[in-house]
Amino acid sequence: MPNSDLPVASPLVSLSPQVVVPEENPLDGDEVDGVFASMDMDFNTPPSSPPVSFLHSWTISERQRIEDRRRSNLLRGVQLKTRHEKFKKNRQNAEAALERSKRNEALAKKELASFRSKMCKDEAEAKRINKQTLDLEITLIVN
Known part of the structure; x- marks a missing residue:
């Protein structure tokens, strides 16, 4: 329902789905609980960029909400x-x-x-020195 303080440039466009009931029922009046069996659903969707007259039909609070949402989306x-x-x-x-x-x-x-590697070299050196020491001791004992 439009706000009564604001002028309305064009009729409001509904964004909700609308049920379209054909004037003539192809099923010859077959009704189920008062509803025609051949009922079609028609979803009226606004164009990608609504006409200026459509934008003018919005109330200030709707425009403010959309602007707030836009700012929020930019911030996000x-x-x-x-x-x-x-x-x-x-x-x-x-x-x-x-x-x-x-x-x-x-x-x-x-x-x-x-x-x-150094440890192995040191160990080999220690073994060599130990062997030389033993050889010297043996030669000293023998002599």
Whole structure:
């Protein structure tokens, strides 16, 4: 129902579905509980951009609600974009941390291999020195 304070430039366009009952029933008047059996549903949808006269028929509160909704949608879009950028940056940081971790792991493996190699060399050196010491002791005892 239009607001009585505002002039109405054109009749209101209904956005709700309307039932269209044909004047002549092709089923020869077959009715079920007072409703024609051949009833068709016709959904009147407004065009993608409503005519100016349609926009003028809206009340101030309807226009305000639509404008508020538009602002809310714009704000939500900005929030989602900001959130997307934040997640994107977090992902990049996580990928960089993973790369650093892989480099650190490779470096740690290299250091461990070097340490083991050194330990093996030290062990071999210790065995060699121990063998030389035993050989010297044996030669001293024999002489």
